Amino acid sequence: MSHTLPPLLLGLFRELKAHGVPVGVRDYLDGIEALRLGFGHGDRAALRDLAVALWGRSDEERRLISRWFDVLPAPDGALTDAIHASLSALDTHDSDGTSPSGTAPPPGRGSSSGAAPPVRPPPVEADAQAAEARAAMARVAFAAAREGSGLPIPRLATTPQIGEDYVLIPQPLVSPRDLAVLWRRYRRSTRHGPRTELDLAATLRERCRRGLLCQPVCRPRRSNSARLLILADASPSMDPWRPFLATLAESLPLGRLGQAEVHYFNNLPRRQLFATPGLAKAAERDEILRRHAGAGLLVVSDAGSARGVLNRRRALQTATFLEDARKFCPTAVWLNPMPRSRWAGTTAGLIADGPVRMLPLDAAHLLRAIDILRGNK
Template sequence: DAAPLPRARIAFGAAREGSGLPLPRLDAAPPIAEAYVLQPQPPVGLRDLAVLWRRYRRTTRNGPRSELDLAATLRERCRRGILCRPVCRPRRGNSARLLILADASPSMDPWRPLFAGLAASLPLGRLAQAGLHYFANLPQARLYATPSLDRSEDLDALLRRHAGAGLLIVSDAGSARGALNRRRARQTVDFLDAARRRFAQVVWLNPMPRHRWAGTTAALIAAGPVPMLPLDAPQLLRAIDLLRGTR
């Protein structure tokens, strides 16, 4: 007789109002003889994220005049015939600013390890200013400082504070559940239209594969003026180039 196949009991947690169907979770460990070690793997590692943020640069000169300006020094020498002191200029620095808005709704649970990588990598990116805030399903009146949606902040006040920066949005946009919600799509497009008036560049990263967007809210949002890219290392590199204004 054939050996019985391993079985596992599946339980569903309680659904919160407006959060959609809960994700299934194992109620008990399946009776499998072999031992497995399951380690969450984010789509992009911490080191790769830090390197990518350093690629996002807008170099400007600011601060004390501590760097020799050779061309200006030579012009001054030729004009006066004598040089009292060299001409100096401020050093170049990265003035790029970045705001990341990440979707912390239940459908994004499989990508929670990425949130920790984003928070840890931004201080390593040598950006002039970087912020990470969270929302549920779509950015509305309040944004949050943690993935558990704690410590809320007014959306308009936060957007005004980061005006002129690059905006990166991380969300499945309804494609993880295969849902089509036209009202959510219209509200999201309205938010993106307002964001494009305040931010230099806006890019959307979707962790679901591109072929899963068809027939979902993500497809409607992707058809708008803001580029939507899959979330992996090559496409994240492409997103950084778009934030820099490189097409």
């Protein structure tokens, strides 16, 4: 039994992952073990029932698996018959002790002849035909004809020995709750609004000055006036971090900031910024910077390190943008989702040497970024 799933089940496994079904390494290995024990053999219906039993945990997932088998076209019967005939002929020749080309096998040690005649190697063309037949068989056949029913779903007896940890279920870099706590750390308390809070010191001074207090002295309550402008890269190289960008935008209202907005760009903040990750609803970049004058600037981008390329022109244009942005936003931080070891020799390495601090994207460095935005260098 092979250590990989047949092509049909492998394609189904990848389709389930693409639709967000939480199947992992253990489910993959369970499929291999089930085929080894004889489940799902015989026809496509048996294979579909096995996939439903192993990977269908809800009605929606079971419908997705069934739809996969219904939509996928079945192989041509003439093709499968020809492949079965070719393989049967190969098996017959092997059982008769002759090679497909008709040459006799060499005699053993007990042969009466003194010297064994030289064995002529099989023609390359015959080997190529046999390999092609086996490859085609692997594409259209599922397994040997054996059916099992009424037995429990097989499970591995022991945990597989895997040298590395693979997390196939998406996990956020930073949870929404932790992001909300971090945003609340970014505070600039000021007093504005109606005078509803008692100012005890001013009241005592007024009482001592006049000797008579007509009414207490009040003052506005403290509120967080910190403002934040986030510019997020929505280019194809940032696709693995799209869920984090969505979580980032959803967590801003929980931070109780004075003002917070997210705008998107493609690789480089050019003259226009966009209101959605799909780069729709464009607005002038300079107008957005003027509207957020005095706010903290947070840029989230891999800066070319995800593809491992070095683009000096992009680095110069980014440096020019950062110089212009700091005229409106004195405090700025760049968050790079790629690890620091991947920055060297890329555009990110040149940008990191610029005037804006570049940090990796994780909870600890995000906390450090908030401190920088607060003015703690």
